[in-house]
Amino acid sequence: MAEWRVAGGVTVLLKRDDLIHPELTGNKYRKLRLNLDAARAQGHRRLLAFGGAYSNLIRAVAAAGTLHGFETVGVIRGEEHRPLNPGLADAVARGMRLTYLDRATYRRNTDPDVLAALRREFGPFYLIPEGGSNELAVRGCLDIVAEIDVPFDVICCPVGTGGTLAGIAGGLRPGRRAIGFSALKGGGFLDATVEDLQRRTFGRRVGDWSIETRYHHRGFARSTPELEAFLDDFAGEHGWRPDPIYVGKMLFGLSALARNGELPHGTTAVAVVTG
Ligand SMILES: Cc1ncc(COP(=O)(O)O)c(C=O)c1O
The missing domain is CATH 3.40.50.1100 (Rossmann fold)
Structure with missing residues (x-):
């Protein structure tokens, strides 16, 4: 040190x-490691993560999906802005699908009805909560x-x-x-x-x-x-x-x-x- x-x-x-x-730097690696093990052990093929448009976690989950063989979905707070910022563009380039929630709905990102709607749209997933915490x-x-x-x-x-x-x-x-x-x-x-x-x-x-x-x-x-x-x-x-x-x-x-x-x-x- x-x-x-x-x-x-x-x-x-x-x-x-x-x-x-090299790709899952710092606390993203720490936070995702056991979650990826759990997702695999539970038989999941897809990770879904919540984050803001500039979230480091969204990018890290996209990278983890490529590295560990999961499909990934990023649920982004607020409206879509084109062109995508570099972080989101990188996530999409790694195969992540993005969806957007208005701020009021996004605030309820742990509510069962919000998660059920996402499951209907994307199929079963392992949930990575906001900030990965x-x-x-x-x-x-x-x-x-x-x-x-x-x-x-x-x-x-x-x-x-x-x-x-x-x-x-x-x-x-x-x-x-x-x-x-x-x-x-x-x-x-x-x-x-x-x-x-x-x-x-x-x-x-x-x-x-x-x-x-x-x-x-x-x-x-x-x-x-x-x-x-x-x-x-x-x-x-x-x-x-x-x-x-x-x-x-x-x-x-x-x-x-x-x-x-x-x-x-x-x-x-x-x-x-x-x-
Ligand atoms: C580089 C970096 N350090 C620290 C934090 C904060 O960590 P936590 O959300 O666990 O408080 C974050 C955000 O997750 C981060 O991206």
Whole structure:
């Protein structure tokens, strides 16, 4: 793991999960692995996934379908826009069929009537929920912690739908804690989301974890000059530029916590580069 010395006597170790698979990078690989096993074991031939038009998950499910021999359907929030953006075009090129749901219907993407209508249209499928965050995804993220063989005090990851943090925190041994950095504005609700995922997966809230909501930089997929300047500096120092939507905000937030003295001097933090 590459080492990054930030202010306040804090050492950050970068866990490059973005490099674990050429096509299913980072937390997509972690979240999909056990789901693909389950889909196969249950005899499914088709995966259906929900996501926004810029969803990394939709693209990853399309890639997983090609790699593992499943048909794939992507259910996209909102209206169709032509030409397709590069992510959706790539998914279609891999054989994914796309369908669109208006925002009100999309919000009900776990309701039985919405799923029944999709089954009538596309036939039986194995469901990958929005963000890929279900119990098997949370279990898949336990591996992130299990692979770390150096001492650390704190582990950090970005938070979108919460599955990654739920799994990482679930794998911590006592004395260690996890901090998730919300990529969304108004991420106060995420605490309950992560706790719910942990209860569904492990039967209870597990591990010492919290979510930082101060470093969203104007909201999901938005940015600020401070974040851009930070990413430029980081790229100059490390030779690669983190993804600004999730990983960049986590790294910015982590360095801010260190600078503000909110992490004890001498802390070793692992930052999971999730994509
Ligand atoms: C690169 C990257 N990091 C982190 C996340 C957030 O993970 P989660 O949705 O499990 O909170 C996502 C979105 O799924 C992502 O694409």
